Amino acid sequence: MAQGRLGLLPQGEYVCALPGSADGSAWQEVEGRNFAITGASSYKAGNGSGTYLMEGKRITFTRGPMKGMRMMRVSSGMLQEVDRGGKLGRLRCHRAGPVSD
Template identity: 50%
Template sequence: MASVTSAESGRLGTLPLGYYSCSEPGDAGGQAWIDLPDKHFTIGNGSTYHTDAGSGTYLLTGKRVIFTRGPMKGVRFERSGKVTLRWIDEDGKPGRVRCVRQASSV
């Protein structure tokens, strides 16, 4: 049986409700952040999320978020602050993409 690391074994919770806009860093010669509309999502009640492709569920434990069902199944984030999520890449390391809550109503 695999052991659970301290980063994965936090208190269960939910994300703040609202629309999350995702982007990645630009460069000094252009935009500071490049919008990634195909990665945007909305967090709803009861650990649910919605995208243009459909709906699903997520699990928040400590600072780790994993989308468990739906079109984003398997996508992982690390929470940094109350409204910012950092995409975790396939190697388990923070990636370049960040998603920030833009609106509190759904």
Template identity: 55%
Template sequence: MAAPGGKLDTLPQGQYRCALPGDAAGAAWIPLEDRNFTIGNGSTYRTHQGSGTYLLTGTRVTFTRGPLKGLKFERTGSDSLRWIDDKGEPGRVRCVRSGFAR
């Protein structure tokens, strides 16, 4: 029997870099250093502010503890996430796995 919201899973381990899309007149992406995180073993992550846990159900990622607690993302590919705002709408922030965890 599947969990409500979809199958439980974990994200690929590695460093996730988050950014806003830029525009044609400037940079392609605007980095958001305060949103970057590294996925570790199991459902754990860490940032420069500390560590925490997340839950991946179907394609929805919810940070449940730690510095990113309350942030939600939609998994849009094997290595990419799109921020979901407080109203449940897709936001402009994207996070992409850019390297392996150290």
């Protein structure tokens, strides 16, 4: 069942991180989880490219190296991972800028 209107994420590079600690840095970037939204429903990750589906605020990566990963759009430039149980996880990805060549 659809969760809302179909949409597209803003194109650009997305950097993914976990919350840090009070005595260290605020965020810990997660190696190998960054990706770029490259066009209409398309993304590129370090080890390939694929497609995603955005229904309302829910994003599901449908093909490629991130297939099966689910995220929720929590603000205009911030996505948060959704776990298998449907709860928001700790991993957050923010749009860091335009797609680099």
